[in-house]
Amino acid sequence: MIRLIMCEGSNELEIMRILIKNNKLIFGEDDLLGLTPYHARQLNNSQVKTALNIYPGNDVLIMRIGDVQNEKLKIPSDYKKKIKDVVKYCTKPELEMLLIISEGLVADFEKIKSSLSPKKFAKKYIKCGRQRYDNSTHFFTEYYGSDPDKLVNAIKEYKRIKGKHKKDELYLADLLK
Numbered sequence: 001m002i003r004l005i006m007c008e009g010s011n012e013l014e015i016m017r018i019l020i021k022n023n024k025l026i027f028g029e030d031d032l033l034g035l036t037p038y039h040a041r042q043l044n045n046s047q048v049k050t051a052l053n054i055y056p057g058n059d060v061l062i063m064r065i066g067d068v069q070n071e072k073l074k075i076p077s078d079y080k081k082k083i084k085d086v087v088k089y090c091t092k093p094e095l096e097m098l099l100i101i102s103e104g105l106v107a108d109f110e111k112i113k114s115s116l117s118p119k120k121f122a123k124k125y126i127k128c129g130r131q132r133y134d135n136s137t138h139f140f141t142e143y144y145g146s147d148p149d150k151l152v153n154a155i156k157e158y159k160r161i162k163g164k165h166k167k168d169e170l171y172l173a174d175l176l177k
Contacts, residue, residue: 001059001084003027004048005037008066011095013039014137015144015151015172016065022148025175033060041066042074052079062086065172067094090169092162096122098154099133099143106161152176 007013016037019025029035034051043049052060060082064073066089073086091097096118100109109121116124119135126133128143144151159173 001031001061002033002055002057003031004033004051004060004062006040006045006048006062006064007037008041008064008068009095010039010137011135011140012065012091013037014140015095015098018141018144018148018151019175024148024152024177026177027175037065041071043076043079044074052082055082058082059084063089063175065089065091067091088169089172089175090165091158091172092165094118096126096133096135097158098151099126101154101157101161102143102150 005016007016020029020032020037033055034047038045038048038051040048043052058081061084062073064086075083075086094117099122100106100118103126105121105125108125109116109118112121122133123135128139131139131142133139155172155176159171162171165171
C-alpha cells in the first residue's frame with residue numbers, strides 16, 4: 001500500500017514534513033506516493049495527478065490532513081480503481097492549538113476561547129524567539145523544526161484533551177510511532 005498525504009494548507013504540510021523528516025510517523029517517506037506529502041484539497045492538483053498517473057499500483061490510501069473536513073473528496077473515474085481508501089485526520093479547531101499546547105497556554109485560552117479563535121490567540125500571545133506568530137509556514141518550521149519531540153508531545157496532548165472527533169475522523173496522534 002502506498003500513502004497519498006493531502007494537506008489542507010501549507011502549515012499542515014509543514015507539520016507533516018517535520019514529522020516525516022524526523023521519523024516520527026508509523027510510516028516513512030518511502031511509503032508515500034511521490035515520496036512527499038502534498039498541499040492539495042482535491043485530486044485535481046497537477047502534482048497529485050502526475051504522481052497518481054506514474055504509480056502503477058491499485059492500492060493508494062489517501063490521507064487527508066486538515067481542520068475543515070466537510071468538503072467531499074471527488075475521485076475522478078480514471079482514479080477510482082487506484083484508490084483503496086480515504087481517511088481523514090482532523091486538526092480541529094485549528095492547527096494553532098498545537099502551539100497553544102506547546103506554550104502551556106491551554107488554560108488561558110480556555111478562559112477566552114468564546115471571544116478569540118486559536119489563530120487570533122496565537123497571534124497575540126505566542127512568539128518564537130523575537131518573532132510573534134504570523135500564521136506562516138516559516139513560523140512552524142522555526143518553532144518545531146529543531147525540536148520535533150515538542151511537536152509530537154503537543155499532538156499527543158491535543159488528542160488527550162480534545163476528546164472525540166466525528167467517528168470518521170482520526171487524530172494526527174494516530175499516525176505517530
